[in-house]
Amino acid sequence: MFKKLLAGLLMLTLFLSSCAVKGDKVLTQIEKKTAKLQSFYAELEVLVFSPAGEQSYHIKQWQAADNRWRVEVTAAAEAQHFICDGQQIWVYQLGIDDYYRIDAERGSLELAPPFMLTGYLQQLQQADAFTFAGTEELRGEKMYKIISSGQRSGETLHLWLDRKAFFPMFVETYLHEQLLNRITVKRLELNPQLQPELFEFSGTPESEVTAQCRQEQLTLAEAREGWPGSIFIPTYLPAGSSLFAVSRTVEENREHLILVYQGTWNFTLVQQPKTNESVYRSASTSQVQIGQRTGLYQQNSDHSLGTLWWSNEQNDFVLTGTLPCSEMIKIAASLKPEGV
Template identity: 20%
Template sequence: MKKYFTVGLVIFALVILGACGEKSKEDVITKLEKTLEEMSGYQAEATMELKTGEKEQSYDMDIAHKKKAYYRVLLKNNQDEAGSQIILKNDDGVFVLTPALNKSFKFQSDWPTNSSQPYLYQSLVSDILNDKDATFKTTENHYVFKTKTNYQNNNTLPSQEIYFDKKQLTPVMVKVLDQDDKVVVKVSFSTFKLDPKFEDNMFEMDHNMTSSLFGIPVAKDVAEKKDEELKVLYPNELLGSTLAETSEVDLDEGQRVLLTYEGEKNFTLVQEKVTAYPTTVVSPKMVSGDPVSLGFTVAAQTAASIEWSYQGVDYYLASKDLTKEEMLEVATSITTQTTK
């Protein structure tokens, strides 16, 4: 009798353990979908590390989302404070703001739904749902998915690993991988709060351009740079072209250099440095393209051009021959080469 009683206890214990055991892939996906549907929004802080080129870049990030279509992503560039940026989406459109330089772009864009965004909760969940071949595993503290990515103009980052906290099912870490499964982008979340209360002006452009937020300076806090000369950079990736002509222009408040490349793929690269930043908020520049990440900054890209600011220099790359992906290749290679 004692023997059968003991066996019964073991079976009962196994049943209880099975009922309280690990969630399946389907269980976790169902819970993620439910959270996404029921939440009013979220706010998170994270660090994004970028291992592209010769230098590693890092950003501190503050990410806010209010249903259904309000977003604010503060990116504090630890190597270029004046180049820190804000990606903003509200009823008026999609904006990329650089408050310290008093610069802003306005896009007619489907961002952020048009490509993967490793720092946005709904983008991560969407990538999991859209990949029927996504793999799933558990660790002591995390549920881990490996999925395909959706970067429209970049095929060099085909997959990502997404780590969720087991208790809260909130994102903890995202690793974006290259074709060799090496980590190129790593997002580490330090906080993630569901259903926060936001100030009424949190997603307004003027508020974000004129208020120092998350350590991001605004124009009135940045000193003028009258004595610094433009240090011209040259791209490593030329796609079969060579430098054919260089022309320099002295501006009233700065310098401009135009580099013309000719060959298999013709393109022009303009670099301009201003010595004084405007002190009043100007209207955003309209762009018929999308905000894209160059790794070290967010750029504005159209079908035939891409422009961005970095370390006090404005860059403009234009070409009728380069594809969007090729423009990104040339643009990202510019920061990895020293001046000639």
């Protein structure tokens, strides 16, 4: 009996070891599983961390294999929806008639679905480096843990994958070892039947906000010609940053000057003659000090993009990019009239 028991234990040990996934097989398994994935539905709880404090989001996601997806983001009393039918992306906020419409091919580069779980799997497959940290127990279940480089310099992803589905169930994103956000999957359905109406949107044409405009690249000298007032240029730039492109455009009968900078952080500075119009403030908008002036700062839901609004006596300004708020404030405070 003892020999039979011992033999049985040895066989069980061999069986379990043969079922264990090795680090070099993880990506292969993920590719196989995602190739078979036709659709999914997930509910997430997301915590975003910033110097201003914690922000909590409840997120619902639907995705079909033919590049159709829908993401609903709820924070406090606000809700924002992102819908893609495979050709167009619509973005709108509940309670506000205005919406944005973006070509899906262009949007795939500029507007990633917030916290999309399959997006993290794609990042993992494209990562420059990753570490398979073995099996770790989380919420009473054993999961595979993987640590990989992210899309940005200094970014690290920690993913806990379901051992059968190889799907993220818990994700943490770090930037220079500082925790940016934490995702907990509360509900996950793989290959459910999804109704076509989930990926449809109907809005009146007059409510569409221009999301793209015709721009002509200029030199600063050309941009200055006919500009109503002074053009303001940053005298401070983050290390490695430089002016990449200059353009002017007209939206709603107003001139806009657009300065695009590239470097360690990419950012865009837009200025227009002062209008005295107020900026829409959400619960995540905070007031910041820019020298003797005040501005409004807001980050997007996944903490990857920030926007700063402020004005001086002549112009309204919008600065948006991947750089930290502290760097944005330095740039804003350094603006001087061009040529002065």
